[in-house]
Amino acid sequence: MKIFLILILSISTLIAKNEKLTIDAVYFQAEDSRNVATFEINVKIQMGEDRLNAQKLELFFEIDKDTNKKVVSKYEATKKADFEIYSNGKLYKGSGDKIIYEPKKDEYNIIGNAFLHEVNEDRKVYGDHIYINQLNGEARVKGNEKKPVRFILNIDNKEKQKEE
Structure with missing residues (x-):
């Protein structure tokens, strides 16, 4: 039950910063011994x-x-996980x-059948594991022999347009 109270306090802290976190689900469970919701x-x-x-979503807590105070240290989403994130205007x-x-x-790891699409410039990357660090701008993608990394980007060929 402590985790539930901490979750409410964490959400209250986000609201105080004008950031509202909303989580909807059919089932919720808190495990104080593991610091997991x-x-x-x-x-x-x-x-x-x-x-x-x-x-399924697990929130892991640690002491700041x-x-x-306890804060969320990690979000782990599984089973048909997908997202939309706005960052730096993209x-x-x-x-x-x-x-x-x-x-x-500020790190993201997408593991297993990983896919990332930067919509503004229509760039897509596929792999087994995509790692992104928003703080330093680092990104890594891993594939394997049977399913290599695939990077797709649309190149605007202005020279070709001039010829037409």
């Missing part, structure tokens, strides 16, 4: 314009060293078997 069945998260959907859509977000590091 689990949401299952038709899970939908919304914070600002960002959205995440899955059949500065405030000495819209990103993605999906994977598992999506992990660590807010403190």
Whole structure:
């Protein structure tokens, strides 16, 4: 039950910062001993314009060293996980078997059947594992022998347009 109260306090903190986190699901369970809150069945998260959907979401908590309060350290979405995120004026859509977000590091890991689409410039990448760090701009994509990394981008060929 402590996790439930901490979750409510975390959400209240976000609201105080004018960021509203909404989580809808059919089932909720809190495990104080593991510092985990689990949401299952038709899970939908919304914070600002960002959205995440899955059949299962686990929130992992830790103690913030500065405030000495429990905060969400990791979001782990599985089972039909997909998202839409706005970052630096761009819209990103993605999906994977598992999506992990660590807010403190601002890192995303999309694992298994990983797909990421940067909508504004219509760039797409597919692989087994996509890693993105929003703080330093680093991105890595891993594939395998049977399913290599695939990167698709539309190139605007102005020279070709001039000839026509």
